[in-house]
Amino acid sequence: MKITFPHMGNIWIPVKALFDYLDIEFVLPPQNSKRTLSLGTQHSPEGACLPFKLNIGNLIDAAAQGADTMLMTGGVGPCRFGYYGDLERDILADLGINLKLITLEPPDGSLTGLARRIKLAAGDKPWPRIIGAVKFAYGKALAMDRIEDIIHWARPRALNPRLAEEIYRQAQTELDQARDAKGVDRVVRDTRSRVRGLALKQDYEPLRVGIVGEIYTLLDPFSCHDIERHLGHLGVHVDRSIYISGWINEHVFQGLYKAYKDISHHKALAKPFLNHTVGGHGQETIGGAVDFARHGFDGVIHLLPLTCMPEIVAASILPQVSKSLQIPVMTLYVDEQAGEAGLLTRLEAFIDLIDREKRMNRRISDEQTVLGG
Amino acid sequence: MRIGVPRGLLFFYYYPLWEAFFRTLGVELVVSAPTSRPLFNRGVVLASDETCLPVKVFFGHIESLREKQVDYVFLPRMVSMEKRTYLCPKLLGFPEVVTSVITDLPPVLTANFNLRKNPKELDKALHELGKQLGYNARRIQQAVEAAREAQARFEDLLLGGQEFDLAVKGRSAERNTAEVALRIGVLGHAYMLYDRFTSLDIKGKLSKFGTEIITAETVDSGEIDHYMEQLPKKMFWSHSKRILGAAYSFIDDPRVHGLVHLSCFGCGPDSMIADMVERACRRRGKPFMVLTLDEHTGEAGLVTRLEAYVDMLRRRVEVENNISAHG
Ligand code: SF4
Ligand code: SF4
Numbered sequence: 195m196k197i198t199f200p201h202m203g204n205i206w207i208p209v210k211a212l213f214d215y216l217d218i219e220f221v222l223p224p225q226n227s228k229r230t231l232s233l234g235t236q237h238s239p240e241g242a243c244l245p246f247k248l249n250i251g252n253l254i255d256a257a258a259q260g261a262d263t264m265l266m267t268g269g270v271g272p273c274r275f276g277y278y279g280d281l282e283r284d285i286l287a288d289l290g291i292n293l294k295l296i297t298l299e300p301p302d303g304s305l306t307g308l309a310r311r312i313k314l315a316a317g318d319k320p321w322p323r324i325i326g327a328v329k330f331a332y333g334k335a336l337a338m339d340r341i342e343d344i345i346h347w348a349r350p351r352a353l354n355p356r357l358a359e360e361i362y363r364q365a366q367t368e369l370d371q372a373r374d375a376k377g378v379d380r381v382v383r384d385t386r387s388r389v390r391g392l393a394l395k396q397d398y399e400p401l402r403v404g405i406v407g408e409i410y411t412l413l414d415p416f417s418c419h420d421i422e423r424h425l426g427h428l429g430v431h432v433d434r435s436i437y438i439s440g441w442i443n444e445h446v447f448q449g450l451y452k453a454y455k456d457i458s459h460h461k462a463l464a465k466p467f468l469n470h471t472v473g474g475h476g477q478e479t480i481g482g483a484v485d486f487a488r489h490g491f492d493g494v495i496h497l498l499p500l501t502c503m504p505e506i507v508a509a510s511i512l513p514q515v516s517k518s519l520q521i522p523v524m525t526l527y528v529d530e531q532a533g534e535a536g537l538l539t540r541l542e543a544f545i546d547l548i549d550r551e552k553r554m555n556r557r558i559s560d561e562q563t564v565l566g567g
Numbered sequence: 568m569r570i571g572v573p574r575g576l577l578f579f580y581y582y583p584l585w586e587a588f589f590r591t592l593g594v595e596l597v598v599s600a601p602t603s604r605p606l607f608n609r610g611v612v613l614a615s616d617e618t619c620l621p622v623k624v625f626f627g628h629i630e631s632l633r634e635k636q637v638d639y640v641f642l643p644r645m646v647s648m649e650k651r652t653y654l655c656p657k658l659l660g661f662p663e664v665v666t667s668v669i670t671d672l673p674p675v676l677t678a679n680f681n682l683r684k685n686p687k688e689l690d691k692a693l694h695e696l697g698k699q700l701g702y703n704a705r706r707i708q709q710a711v712e713a714a715r716e717a718q719a720r721f722e723d724l725l726l727g728g729q730e731f732d733l734a735v736k737g738r739s740a741e742r743n744t745a746e747v748a749l750r751i752g753v754l755g756h757a758y759m760l761y762d763r764f765t766s767l768d769i770k771g772k773l774s775k776f777g778t779e780i781i782t783a784e785t786v787d788s789g790e791i792d793h794y795m796e797q798l799p800k801k802m803f804w805s806h807s808k809r810i811l812g813a814a815y816s817f818i819d820d821p822r823v824h825g826l827v828h829l830s831c832f833g834c835g836p837d838s839m840i841a842d843m844v845e846r847a848c849r850r851r852g853k854p855f856m857v858l859t860l861d862e863h864t865g866e867a868g869l870v871t872r873l874e875a876y877v878d879m880l881r882r883r884v885e886v887e888n889n890i891s892a893h894g
Binding site: 276277281295500502 | 618619646653654659660663667668798803804832836841846859
């Protein structure tokens with residue numbers, strides 16, 4: 195068996211670790227690129243969401259490299275994601291590419307069902323080895339999340355942000371190569387000390403922006419034109435509402451593990467604005483925005499693929515959150531046509547806006563302290 | 568008491584249920600007028616550009632209720648109306664979306680209908696609605712029973728091929744059973760298909776070309792389930808499930824000569840279902856056409872496309888008849 199898994203940002207690192215640990219051949223598709231997207235767009239339904247199109251591109255590439263099995267996460271609705279795997283397999287079959295599909299979804303929430311499916315992917319390996327592999331891979335996911343956050347810190351503060359990118363790339367490579375838990379920890383530590391060694395801007399207090407929205411676009415830099423990097427280089431400290439371990443925990447482990455920056459409280463935070471789940475992460479998007487506002491962030495950016503159903507619900511409600519918690523929110527739709535130049539202009543305008551608001555609020559509060567009372 | 572009901576989206580699936588329920592309680596329902604140009608345009612302006620056509624139209628209906636002096640606007644949150652299925656995510660968030668966009672609406676009357684795990688939740692939701700309006704449990708129970716009955720009758724009428732406009736009023740009429748040369752399976756959400764303005768009256772246009780139209784509502788749920796069981800993965804959107812099951816049944820039915828999928832721009836489920844139907848048709852050599860409507864779709868272009876499609880079907884049928892006559 196040669197197994198593959200579509201890209202979504204850095205998720206390939208833990209997935210590859212899982213299969214390496216089990217000695218199962220893993221086919222890593224080429225990283226997402228314009229080529230992947232046009233390949234995927236060509237063979238996908240026109241109205242499909244962007245992640246679907248990229249998936250198709252990855253799977254065609256992986257099949258060309260000899261993959262015979264695709265691993266997918268699933269779901270039972272109400273978002274389209276739950277039907278991705280099956281439709282993708284059909285599309286590929288019509289192209290003469292026959293991939294076996296293993297869906298890593300806990301069927302109707304049963305963990306034994308999940309275990310059976312993991313076994314399907316892991317073949318004849320004994321259980322202790324499988325559990326060891328899962329732990330090791332999840333450890334890498336957690337480490338990746340920490341590293342990304344270290345980089346979030348470094349980008350706006352480094353005198354030369356390119357050096358932060360270098361540290362990031364090095365960390366990705368090293369994490370991929372780490373062979374055991376100790377090695378994984380070492381990469382995080384090394385990354386931290388490399389960032390400490392960077393020359394930083396003096397007395398610089400960056401603006402803080404929280405990113406919320408559809409998970410794939412949030413986690414996959416290609417699909418959102420690497421918005422985090424752009425913001426960082428524009429001097430903004432970025433945080434996002436979900437990290438890879440959070441996604442894995444939710445989609446595969448049913449919330450059994452502890453994820454990096456756990457977001458289980460986001461649903462409750464969303465309630466005053468959206469009192470019901472709408473599939474995908476629509477409700478968490480609202481909750482995440484509320485959370486960022488409460489933590490004193492200066493602005494929120496909402497990312498979503500065009501035609502994304504849960505997030506379009508969130509997009510319609512976010513103006514209320516923005517008004518009632520007085521935090522600027524910008525909505526950014528991404529699709530295969532969105533251009534990088536346009537994005538940069540919009541980001542710059544948004545940063546100007548939140549910077550102005552911040553200064554104005556400070557002036558008002560200064561005035562109140564000095565002249566008020 | 569007067570309650571406003573927008574004539575859009577779920578109206579086309581559940582109006583008889585609501586109507587009988589509120590009528591039995593003694594509440595007057597004020598339904599927005601059928602979609603018209605001005606109402607449609609208002610909706611397009613109000614709704615977000617990126618959303619699907621039916622949601623845009625719905626905003627026009629909601630807004631038109633503002634001037635109708637109603638005590639409430641009825642916006643149920645229908646999460647799931649059938650075991651193991653959901654409605655579209657957009658409908659799940661609807662009450663909040665509507666009130667965020669139109670802030671000066673009369674109070675919203677809502678309740679969650681979630682029958683995903685338990686069909687009894689229907690009664691519970693209706694009771695909750697009745698209680699909010701201040702009725703006692705006995706009275707509500709009567710209304711619940713009337714509501715169920717009306718809905719069942721409506722669905723039966725549709726199943727028997729009754730026109731939507733009559734069925735929704737619970738009326739039956741003699742159907743014309745003359746043999747037709749061409750029969751077309753028309754697929755699509757009820758709120759597209761049966762909204763004459765929004766759908767550019769595609770059904771009417773096809774009838775004018777002398778074809779008979781059958782829709783997903785005429786396929787019984789046993790048959791839908793039969794086809795769904797053959798899918799490796801359960802289809803979890805209830806309305807799409809019906810569309811997909813009906814499509815497979817039409818493909819298998821030699822008396823159906825071709826399929827037309829009336830889909831709407833920006834619809835998530837449609838993007839997947841239309842593709843699945845198209846693939847299935849291609850594999851089986853069944854003619855298929857998808858029409859994706861948005862607010863800019865022009866009538867003239869549409870007529871040309873429909874005409875060409877019907878002509879093509881007609882030629883195919885003639886060829887087939889010739890072959891069987893000579894063979
Ligand atoms: S959340 Fe949005 S982008 Fe993701 S699968 Fe669902 S509709 Fe598509
Ligand atoms: S099913 Fe499609 S048309 Fe209906 S509300 Fe959802 S996205 Fe819109």
